Amino acid sequence: MNAVEIEQAITDLVEQPFDPAEFPYAFLAAFDNKETTIKRLRAGASNKSDLGGVLQTSNIHILTCEAGQVPTALKALKNSPTTAKAKAKFILATDGVDFEAEDLSSGETVACAFVKQRLKMTR
Template structure:
């Protein structure tokens, strides 16, 4: 599995209801462990944990803690003789609400976060998948997560707009994705007049089945290609007029947008 595939698997795991019995195996599965490996751990054949957790030799020792006792469980994993004997690199404890982990072979600070946010640190655990050149990947975990989401959006859009994947329209699709990236960036950096201007407008102006979402986004793009002096003549909808003119050519030319499901 590559980092993008791992990020998808980890994000899906975090979004599911927490299953204290299944989590350690699901976590290992997200990093590419095969079902034969999972079965051996589940049966106890290769699981030598001495704290009631799941211990994978040379990799990780995982414990599901009682609520509010995650730090205590991590201490137990750190002091475990089995952890040392199996040369486990990572220790991980969670109660489904809180999440803590540590790389015993690194000076990096431990991870302490809410369970729902642990995918933000998936790069920390990439050695579990045999990916050892992870310094740059670890530092770019958020970039990889963003890339993964854009890739999934791209794939979903092509399902409903197969013509946008053809040679003739590939440039238009790439241009559309670049415009989206700018809009999300502008929301986060104060370029727009208020936070979530793009996101909220698309949500509020789209009908329930999203059948007009492409029209909403197209009008937003048209607004960002219209100078202030030309706004009255352009007859922009009031909700689109809130978007500023953006020079540099990103929004010039065709403002066609693929249809959304």
């Protein structure tokens, strides 16, 4: 999947009604994760999140949360022992209104309105 295809997949995702239960899997699919990987995460076989989110080992820990709780959720992801244990490179929290993510290796962060995120994901 190239950058243009990923950008289109993210655009399509944020233009749909926000479904907190489905969002983590749709987000991973937008980045060309295999259906088998997503099925294993859904089943819990490879999802080891201690926060009720979705944790893909060596990649990302995603947590959807109640409205207004995005900064708190991102902090919980960052402080989660399983985030470190799984060697997640990124953390992401959203309530469908706000979106915050952090690259744990560089410390670079993104915080914006959920819909506007489509413009920033490929930068």
